[in-house]
């Protein structure tokens with residue numbers, strides 16, 4: 001019998017919830033670690049109540065079904081740790097925060113896996129956007145499409161200076177950012193900027209992202225984590241209850257909107273992605289990525 005998403009999640013939690021403290025770890029730091037969980041590295045500092053989640057899927061941290069599942073399991077586990085109050089999301093590969101969704105999940109897909117992939121992304125987005133934790137994205141490199149979306153689910157974004165770009169560039173691939181990607185962007189930069197950004201598939205430089213409010217701070221690459229930790233202290237000065245209820249009031253309706261249309265959204269996604277013309281666009285984009293290297 002097929003397991004429901006939450007049943008799979010619970011099964012996953014019990015499988016990878018072991019807290020392992022390596023010999024080198026500071027005593028206040030617990031590492032959530034297992035072989036299955038290594039695509040995301042998670043630790044929780046018991047003294048500060050702040051967890052760090054690092055995307056760890058070289059070379060570009062593209063989000064396939066397994067990474068999305070691991071992130072969902074890890075976040076669920078952190079949220080059930082009563083002393084965990086905040087989370088910093090970053091990447092273990094400086095220079096690349098996240099290349100977005102793994103295009104190979106959408107190119108020549110098997111329908112069952114494609115559905116599961118999209119449902120897992122929806123679940124992760126709902127959990128992140130509505131998380132009881134204070135969340136900060138430490139964007140230490142490129143952050144296109146799904147990478148930008150992930151950072152937008154956080155409460156605050158700090159990006160590294162340099163040649164890196166961020167944005168919802170789906171139209172450049174010949175695909176369309178779904179309504180909940182759009183809603184997240186509108187809630188951050190406003191309707192007019194979202195119209196421009198999403199239709200043109202804009203990838204913003206750090207400076208331009210800061211101008212339009214897509215990120216909150218732009219700092220040198222070596223200062224990204226330190227700035228995130230400092231900013232987190234400010235967020236954690238606010239009583240959790242008041243901060244969480246305020247976030248719920250502001251973001252709850254957006255999360256509810258997807259929850260109410262989740263099945264239809266999966267159907268739209270599958271119908272759209274499996275169209276011949278869309279498959280052709282993805283193929284051309286993949287070829288373009290490969291050509292770029294030559």
Ligand SMILES: CCCCCCCCCCCCC/C=C/C(=O)SCCNC(=O)CCNC(=O)[C@H](O)C(C)(C)COP(=O)(O)OP(=O)(O)OC[C@H]1O[C@@H](n2cnc3c(N)ncnc32)[C@H](O)[C@@H]1OP(=O)(O)O
Pocket residue numbers: 059060062096098099100101102103104142144145146147169170173175176177178268269272273286289290292293
């Ligand atoms: C009625 C209306 C209905 C509407 C219904 C709507 C339905 C919904 C439609 C679908 C919505 C889908 C939403 C999609 C979201 C996404 O996230 S799509 C992914 C977008 N991502 C990108 O465009 C980024 C592409 N990558 C890059 O630009 C660069 O790789 C980089 C991140 C800037 C890093 O550059 P560099 O360090 O130079 O590395 P590369 O050499 O380019 O890449 C290394 C290898 O990795 C491969 N790769 C890169 N990105 C991806 C990816 N996202 N997925 C899979 N693979 C990727 C790249 O090809 C290289 O591979 P090799 O050549 O084999 O080494």
